[in-house]
Amino acid sequence: MKATLERNQSLVLIVDDEAFSRKELRLALEQEGYQVAEAKNGTEAINVFHQLHPDLVLIDALMPHLDGFECCHKLLSLDSNKYIPVLMITALKDQQSIDHAFKAGAADYLIKHIYWPILRQQVRCSIEQSQLQQKLVADNQQLQRLVNVDALTQVANRRRFEEYLLVEWKRQGREQQPISLILCDVDYFKSYNDTYGHLLGDRCLYKIAQAILNVVKRPADLVTRYGGEEFAVILPHTNLEGAAYLAEKICFAVRALAIPHQNSQVSSHVTLSAGLATVIPQSGSNFEEIIAIADKALYQAKAAGRDRFLQNNLLERQSSRNN
Template structure:
């Protein structure tokens, strides 16, 4: 129900307007002849919410000790009231006074002595405006809520489009995308980039021995060991395919990349995942190939991948469960 507040220092004016409005169905109309009382009701001089709700304020311009314009300024400064329509009450018809009322934030005015028909018309118009503004705010809130929900859905879709569903690491598609991005960035900055490629040793035998569910659990555990070692903001760990993984280390030199690679080897061994069918060890191990390059016109992403892949092949040839790296210079 709409609530209307009337502030006029003349009691007869308050009673007249209140009577007209209540007779027309606006039962929740209250009045005051005291600016201080209204300031207190609405908490205009502190941060507390208003004590009285109102959908419309009828505000006299000439008040004892203060002007209606000053009250209106306080109203517009309070966030809970800044959109409440205000109709100024005045006996003055000078255009400069009326213009000041509009400039101060009033939406309309009524001239004393009151004409009931005119007063009701202006009140109804102001309340329609308030109701429309209220509906608009509700629509905006609903739209904001829907927008937030849509952003959450989009973020989720982006995340799952980039993530390997089994291991939680990035997938091959996103690996290719981010490797290109980081390559270009390192080219611009002159920094080096390292690529680690690793394979779970004898994983086919693991699957044959422990079943595909066991194999999936093994992949998850190895992925966790890799993730724990690639923790910098720019590091990207991905499932490259099957039992093969890859780690991008932007702005990383050879010695630091070796440290990360050895940490991965040690982390996987510490997990002590049983692998009775392994020809290398009684537990799950990995073979790692690592390469670094400083992007330039003389090399390419393909060359970086080929170097890391060759290093991985060398690690497998030399007994597995080890790290081999392709030197930056041939």
């Protein structure tokens, strides 16, 4: 079988250990304009399924080694496959087999010998419903992305920042693990906008956001646009040393962009000031606590001359209070 197929029409995978049954279904489906792939057992079906990603599967329930029930379950076990309809075809008519099929994830249960005009409609409707469902999921994911992503910088927005910080604050509190927060502010950005215009100002913010993303790479970490020319980085399960290392790299990465800023009072290029805080959340505490601490460190970094980061460590204060 070829590794790839032209996908101008929907692709149906036929799984049956009987060659005659496969041939009969293939001819009927090809006459309706479907592309068809075949597998003669459950193991082969799984390989073909992951290789070709069919739009629908017709599978015989009774096959040696890996029967249709177990094969169906394995095919649909991944989230990416769960919307692909599987139609179970069998001579079994008992209630237990029917229940077993639907429990395995089958979209429908067809009794041999099949009346083609009915199967034709079932195949068509199943594929159309699956495609509609997948489009709905994709649209919802895109909508969720639009809700949570800052349109200009393409990093998470303030809404997502607050949602995620709340979740991670509670999680680290339960596990009694540190969470760190880095607040960043572009130095003299108002002056940059006044000098170069808002179009270049927007491009500048986008480049800075992408530079921060290139530094902060763990899946659990979140880079956000906090507001205006401010960015925030949430670092779950990260101690002060780890956060300080990233803050230094972020400041360096922005310098390395070498974006000209002739009216900056600290450099001939755009720079960043950052404040960071590390906290182990305590019972009854609020995530606004870490924001206030990081914001104070950011203020101190600006007061100290900008183009740098400073840190406040609440862990030391928590330890001294506990002692």
